[in-house]
Amino acid sequence: PLTGTGAIVTPAVSAARGVGAFNVIQLEHAQAIVAGAEAAGSPVVLQLSENAVRYHGALAPVGSAVLAVARAAEVPVAVHLDHATRPELVYEAVELGFSSVMFDASALDYEENVRTTAEVVAHCHAAGAWVEAELGKVGGKDGVHAPGVRTDPGEAAAFVTATGVDALAVAVGTSHAMLTRDAALDFELIAALRKAVPVPLVLHGSSGVGDEHLSRAIEHGMTKVNIATHLNKVFTTAVRRALAENAELVDTRRYLGAGRTAVAGEVTRLLGVLKAV
Ligand code: G3H
Numbered sequence: 470p471l472t473g474t475g476a477i478v479t480p481a482v483s484a485a486r487g488v489g490a491f492n493v494i495q496l497e498h499a500q501a502i503v504a505g506a507e508a509a510g511s512p513v514v515l516q517l518s519e520n521a522v523r524y525h526g527a528l529a530p531v532g533s534a535v536l537a538v539a540r541a542a543e544v545p546v547a548v549h550l551d552h553a554t555r556p557e558l559v560y561e562a563v564e565l566g567f568s569s570v571m572f573d574a575s576a577l578d579y580e581e582n583v584r585t586t587a588e589v590v591a592h593c594h595a596a597g598a599w600v601e602a603e604l605g606k607v608g609g610k611d612g613v614h615a616p617g618v619r620t621d622p623g624e625a626a627a628f629v630t631a632t633g634v635d636a637l638a639v640a641v642g643t644s645h646a647m648l649t650r651d652a653a654l655d656f657e658l659i660a661a662l663r664k665a666v667p668v669p670l671v672l673h674g675s676s677g678v679g680d681e682h683l684s685r686a687i688e689h690g691m692t693k694v695n696i697a698t699h700l701n702k703v704f705t706t707a708v709r710r711a712l713a714e715n716a717e718l719v720d721t722r723r724y725l726g727a728g729r730t731a732v733a734g735e736v737t738r739l740l741g742v743l744k745a746v
């Protein structure tokens with residue numbers, strides 16, 4: 470069934486479990502992620518980014534489909550808006566039925582990030598929605614990898630107090646859209662942030678993190694783990710194989726279905742790595 474992101478993430482923090490938050494682009498991603506979570510017997514977060522919404526041209530068609538997939542699931546599934554920079558899109562998502570949003574003002578300076586985030590938080594809380602924000606820019610989305618950026622624990626605690634956010638994305642060694650899983654996480658910093666910050670921590674750019682570092686991140690106090698690029702890689706590898714194996718193949722279900730099956734299996738495996746069950 471459809472549930473709230475907070476209802477999945479809050480109990481995971483005290484139980485030292487991770488929460489898998491996987492990005493959806495096509496309908497097949499949502500189906501695959503839910504099938505993978507059902508096989509694992511684990512709750513899961515489906516997230517749609519502002520970039521994915523831009524690709525589809527509008528939120529409602531793809532957003533409604535993702536919500537429908539979540540409602541039909543056998544495990545608790547939350548639907549989240551990822552990396553929104555436009556408050557109008559945040560409010561549209563909440564109106565449509567998304568239980569949470571990430572408002573990403575991390576490109577702004579500290580004061581502006583606080584001011585704009587606090588405003589969005591006030592609106593969202595009035596509507597019953599949960600808000601994630603980012604402090605310390607996790608790079609890579611512009612193609613520039615900056616895994617050296619770090620979030621300061623004291624500043625993070627002050628940011629949470631000043632904005633009222635429900636979860637915080639932090640920079641601890643990852644970078645978005647990495648194709649290799651060899652990022653070195655700063656575990657001491659994760660533990661220090663866990664101590665200093667009163668809300669759940671979110672790891673972005675987790676495609677660049679290998680299994681062992683993902684498990685250790687959870688042990689050190691990370692909770693929501695966002696994975697996008699890695700699942701696209703798994704999807705596309707399976708599609709390439711299906712197309713290469715049969716030059717006559719034209720039915721899109723045959724190769725997209727292969728991608729969907731491959732992603733479901735990888736989601737089940739990753740939820741185990743994240744101790745999400
Ligand atoms: O918000 C989404 C994630 O941070 C995804 O990053 O594509 O590097 O896994 P990734």
Ligand code: ZN
Pocket residue numbers: 552645673674695
């Ligand atoms: Zn991200």
